[in-house]
Amino acid sequence: xxxxKRLTKINTMITASYQxxxxxxxxxxxLGIELLKRKAANTIHFVxxxxxxxEKLDKQLQQFFSGEDYYKQWxxxxxxxxxxxxxxVKQGETEKAEQLVIIAGVGGDLLIELVQSIIYSNPKALLxxxxxxxxxxxxxxxxxxNLDCNLIxxxxxxxxxxxxxxxxxxxxxxxxxxTPISNVGSIMWDFDNDDHQxxxxxxxxxxxxxxxxxxxxxxxxxxxxxxxxx
Numbered sequence: 013x014x015x016x017k018r019l020t021k022i023n024t025m026i027t028a029s030y031q032x033x034x035x036x037x038x039x040x041x042x043l044g045i046e047l048l049k050r051k052a053a054n055t056i057h058f059v060x061x062x063x064x065x066x067e068k069l070d071k072q073l074q075q076f077f078s079g080e081d082y083y084k085q086w087x088x089x090x091x092x093x094x095x096x097x098x099x100x101v102k103q104g105e106t107e108k109a110e111q112l113v114i115i116a117g118v119g120g121d122l123l124i125e126l127v128q129s130i131i132y133s134n135p136k137a138l139l140x141x142x143x144x145x146x147x148x149x150x151x152x153x154x155x156x157x158n159l160d161c162n163l164i165x166x167x168x169x170x171x172x173x174x175x176x177x178x179x180x181x182x183x184x185x186x187x188x189x190x191t192p193i194s195n196v197g198s199i200m201w202d203f204d205n206d207d208h209q210x211x212x213x214x215x216x217x218x219x220x221x222x223x224x225x226x227x228x229x230x231x232x233x234x235x236x237x238x239x240x241x242x
Contacts, residue, residue: 017170022043025165025167033057033111036093036096036126037059038060039117041072041073045077048082055084056085065090066090093115094130094133095133096130098130098137098139114142114143117146120146127141127155127156140180144178144179145176156179157192162182162185162187164190165199168201168208179193201240212240
């Protein structure tokens with residue numbers, strides 16, 4: 013199996029080195045394996061709640077990544093992502109995040125729950141996340157703002173005729189390398205790109221349909237997306 017556009021893009025967005033990278037909801041481990049190959053962290057953690065899937069992945073990793081080059085550079089965890097055992101060694105003691113948590117391919121509501129649980133369970137930790145929900149991006153971004161997170165990078169990816177937003181965020185205070193998170197995205201948009209024009213129209217159409225049927229302030233959301241091109 014090969015990594016698709018989303019996982020490939022996430023891989024290329026990881027340019028710093030980390031003590032630990034947590035590939036959560038890792039499925040077949042395709043992204044984690046690419047990170048392991050290029051030694052993107054001291055330890056790559058493969059996390060999924062499915063024990064049979066993790067057991068199968070463990071056998072694969074032992075077969076292909078058990079030599080000296082990869083000794084103790086990976087671990088597998090069959091558990092709920094909300095309960096990942098983040099390293100306690102350097103949390104809160106450095107300006108550089110030592111832990112990167114990747115959560116992709118899950119719904120927005122679940123993703124919010126997982127991020128909240130991880131942050132609340134590690135209140136003194138300096139963490140980074142790469143997040144790619146399958147929907148509810150506006151809601152996800154709103155909660156990240158409420159959690160006082162800041163943006164490192166973001167992009168729009170089209171894969172199999174569906175659009176996805178990828179957000180690289182940090183729990184660190186604002187600094188020159190970060191920007192405030194926008195509910196509708198900011199640095200990811202390129203309106204010379206036809207795909208981005210199409211995605212914006214999809215967002216406007218979606219929230220316009222919700223104006224009378226939703227308990228969220230869909231009018232404000234539509235205005236926010238409309239304002240992107242003003």
